[in-house]
Amino acid sequence: MNEPETQVQKLIRLKRFEEPRDGYFEDFLEEFRSRRDEGETSKGFLNSRVSGGRDNGKWFVGAGVAYAALLVVVLMWPNGPEAKPDASRQPIIFEPKQPVRNPVTPPKVPISIPGP
Amino acid sequence: MSSEPANESPADADGVLVARAQNGDTSAFDQLVVNYSPRLYGMIYHMTSNKEDANDLTQDVFAKAYQSLSRFRGRSSFYTWIYAIGTNMTLNFLKKRKRRAAWSLDNLDSGIQNDEAMVDLAHAANPRHQSDLNELQKKLNEAMQSLSNDHRAVVTMFDIQGIPHAEISKILKVSEGTVRSRLFYAHRQLQGHLEEFIK
Numbered sequence: 001m002n003e004p005e006t007q008v009q010k011l012i013r014l015k016r017f018e019e020p021r022d023g024y025f026e027d028f029l030e031e032f033r034s035r036r037d038e039g040e041t042s043k044g045f046l047n048s049r050v051s052g053g054r055d056n057g058k059w060f061v062g063a064g065v066a067y068a069a070l071l072v073v074v075l076m077w078p079n080g081p082e083a084k085p086d087a088s089r090q091p092i093i094f095e096p097k098q099p100v101r102n103p104v105t106p107p108k109v110p111i112s113i114p115g116p
Numbered sequence: 117m118s119s120e121p122a123n124e125s126p127a128d129a130d131g132v133l134v135a136r137a138q139n140g141d142t143s144a145f146d147q148l149v150v151n152y153s154p155r156l157y158g159m160i161y162h163m164t165s166n167k168e169d170a171n172d173l174t175q176d177v178f179a180k181a182y183q184s185l186s187r188f189r190g191r192s193s194f195y196t197w198i199y200a201i202g203t204n205m206t207l208n209f210l211k212k213r214k215r216r217a218a219w220s221l222d223n224l225d226s227g228i229q230n231d232e233a234m235v236d237l238a239h240a241a242n243p244r245h246q247s248d249l250n251e252l253q254k255k256l257n258e259a260m261q262s263l264s265n266d267h268r269a270v271v272t273m274f275d276i277q278g279i280p281h282a283e284i285s286k287i288l289k290v291s292e293g294t295v296r297s298r299l300f301y302a303h304r305q306l307q308g309h310l311e312e313f314i315k
Contacts, residue, residue, distance in 0.1 A: 008306045012275045015256055025153050032149055032178055036142070039179070048176050063139060111250045112151070 130194040162272040259309035267302035
């Protein structure tokens with residue numbers, strides 16, 4: 001290893017002195033213990049501290065979208081369970097035996113064009 | 117953060133603690149947390165350059181190790197096993213965080229400039245720049261963050277934490293040659309960033 005690399009390594013090694021505050025690791029153990037105790041009752045110990053919040057957010061958004069989609073499908077479904085006809089509640093429909101002439105249709109009268 | 121070499125950790129003592137923890141002795145696992153949290157936190161902190169992320173990730177690593185302990189068969193040392201979990205989780209986290217700001221100057225440890233060991237070592241490394249530790253620390257962080265995650269991992273483990281090449285290759289599941297190659301390129305890149313402190 002040449003001299004500049006040794007100098008680089010010496011400089012990088014200085015980072016080992018970046019340490020957390022005094023008592024940090026005692027608090028760290030306490031935090032770990034309480035997480036474990038909580039997890040053993042709620043089975044949530046493996047919920048990630050780092051990605052848990054973001055994952056939960058995604059889950060809620062996904063669940064919301066899925067619920068909205070389901071609601072739309074149920075409301076729009078023409079033959080859904082609620083749209084199924086109930087024979088006893090069907091209105092009575094009278095159908096005419098003769099077809100009704102369309103009153104708007106003009107009668108077929110020959111058109112006579114007057115001569116000059 | 118401990119700077120002791122990895123092989124000073126007595127594997128036998130760890131084996132006893134692991135066996136007790138596997139039988140439900142939570143105090144045995146607590147002792148493993150006490151033994152390894154400083155080194156793991158250090159590795160994760162130097163990889164992420166963020167204290168909060170380092171704290172949360174280290175908690176997650178021990179949680180995962182606790183949950184997975186029944187599957188630990190002792191084919192590697194507990195130290196290698198939990199370091200591998202920590203490295204994988206950190207690298208995955210960094211991939212997800214790629215687009216976010218990795219760190220800010222607010223995260224710099226202001227107390228470091230009063231650390232006598234830091235001052236002595238900085239002086240030994242470069243007497244001309246002893247007075248400007250803040251600038252040095254800023255440049256060191258920038259230089260570390262300029263490395264790829266894989267390169268930063270080997271620099272953190274080898275240069276900062278003093279873990280031997282062979283152990284790093286087991287943790288990262290790559291050959292020793294790959295570890296040495298990554299170190300070579302990382303040092304070359306760091307040299308460019310820290311040139312003013314080297315000349």
